[in-house]
Amino acid sequence: MPELPEVEAVRLQLAKFVVGSRIGEIEILTPKYEVGMDKKKVVGARVVNVRRFGKILSIDLSNGFSIIIHLKLTGQLIYRGPNLKNPPPLSSRVAEGLPGKYTHIIFKLDRGGALYFNDLRQFGWMKIVQSSELKFQSDFLTKLGYEPPVVLDSPLPVLTLEEFGKILAGTKRAIKIVLMDQTKIAGVGNIYANDALWLAEINPLRPANRLTSKEVELLFKSIIKVLKNGIKMGGSSENTFVVPDGSEGKYQNFTLVYGREGLPCKRCGEKIRKISLGGRGTYFCPNCQK
DNA sequence: AATTTAGCCTGCGCGC
DNA sequence: TGCGCGCAGGCTAAAT
Secondary structure (H helix, E strand, C coil): CCCHHHHHHHHHHHHHHHCCCEEEEEEECCHHHHCCCCHHHCCCCEEEEEEEECCEEEEEECCCEEEEEECCCCEEEEEECCCCCCCCCCCCCCCCCCCCCCEEEEEEEHHHCEEEEEECCCCCEEEEEEHHHCCCCCHHHCCCCEECCCCCCCCCCECCHHHHHHHHHCCCCEHHHHHCCCCCECCCCHHHHHHHHHHCCCCCCCEHHHCCHHHHHHHHHHHHHHHHHHHHCCCCCCCCCCCCCCCCCCHHHCCCCCCCCCCECCCCCCECEEEEECCEEEEECCCCCC
């Protein structure tokens, strides 16, 4: 499930592969993906930049339009073409080749390149907007909040410790729910919320406004730490996630607590418990996360 | 105004 | 073996 580190891994490869390419034909294979995709706004334009706003990607074009994309749970963007010299083996997470069973959109690029949008569950979306409309708190960015400082060139305003403290003090919702609220903090999803809380030794159910200032600071640092580690590992291929060259991330092999139900806590050895919180799988150590 | 819930969609694992 | 059913999950819109 692509969160900030996963989407960042996609962004880095896309920037390498498609910046400078000209968009030729666009094939939309699944009718529901025609909504918001007015092809003639982008055909013939050149890709000038690839940005990331939280979990949303923006492919910026030379003609003032941007293609914005949310991969949600199972979306994939895969590139094949001349800018990928030695493609690694296509992960088995990409079903039935390219185009495959779950390919919905194909962007034909110049010099024989192509960008494929796959999505098994079809929760992901893609739409074309004017680049000038991609502003902080705009509807097109679904009113995303501040972003934890983990990359140098994020277009969203940086989440500071002070701002983080204010956000937590303003709600009594469970801390994990708040961490995953994109309108408050952009980019943190289920995997990294679980791991950050484990690292900070804080129970996911704790009301946000009841954290001590010490805990707030530790949690802030923990969020940054786990996100940076996720980026370093190229993201987590827990589900169907792959990067544009078709290879997988590594973080799923190094999660601190996520997905470790019944396994020993990496800190104290206690059995990791799984509960449902806000409809999402929540993993924690009942001994060291108080 | 803040918070919770249903729905989008498909594959998978479970029980019968 | 095979079938149906519930569950998973990010995010939005609607309901409370």
